[in-house]
Amino acid sequence: MYVGEMDNWAATTNRMAARNLLTAIDARTLLPTAATLPEWDGAQASATAFWTEAAGDTRVSDGFRAIAAANSRHTRLSS
Numbered sequence: 001m002y003v004g005e006m007d008n009w010a011a012t013t014n015r016m017a018a019r020n021l022l023t024a025i026d027a028r029t030l031l032p033t034a035a036t037l038p039e040w041d042g043a044q045a046s047a048t049a050f051w052t053e054a055a056g057d058t059r060v061s062d063g064f065r066a067i068a069a070a071n072s073r074h075t076r077l078s079s
Contacts (some may be wrong), residue, residue: 048075 016022032040054060054068 044075048072051075 013022022059051068055065055072056069057065060068
C-alpha cells in the first residue's frame with residue numbers, strides 16, 4: 001500500500017506536511033511507483049492542460065500567469 005491509496009491524496013499530503021513528514025523538496029522529486037505508474041501519464045497530461053490554461057487566463061495576475069507558464073513548461077519536459 002502506498003501513501004494516498006486509501007484516501008484523498010491532497011489530504012494525505014497536507015497531513016504529512018503538517019507533521020514535517022513531507023518537504024517541498026520531496027514534493028518536487030516524487031516519481032511514479034509500480035502502484036501509481038498507470039495513472040502517471042494521465043496526471044501529467046491533466047497538469048499540463050491546467051497550467052497551460054492558467055498561463056493564458058487574463059482573470060489571474062501577471063505573476064501567477066508567469067508561474068503557470070513555467071509549470072506548464074516543466075510538466076511538458078517531464079514527458
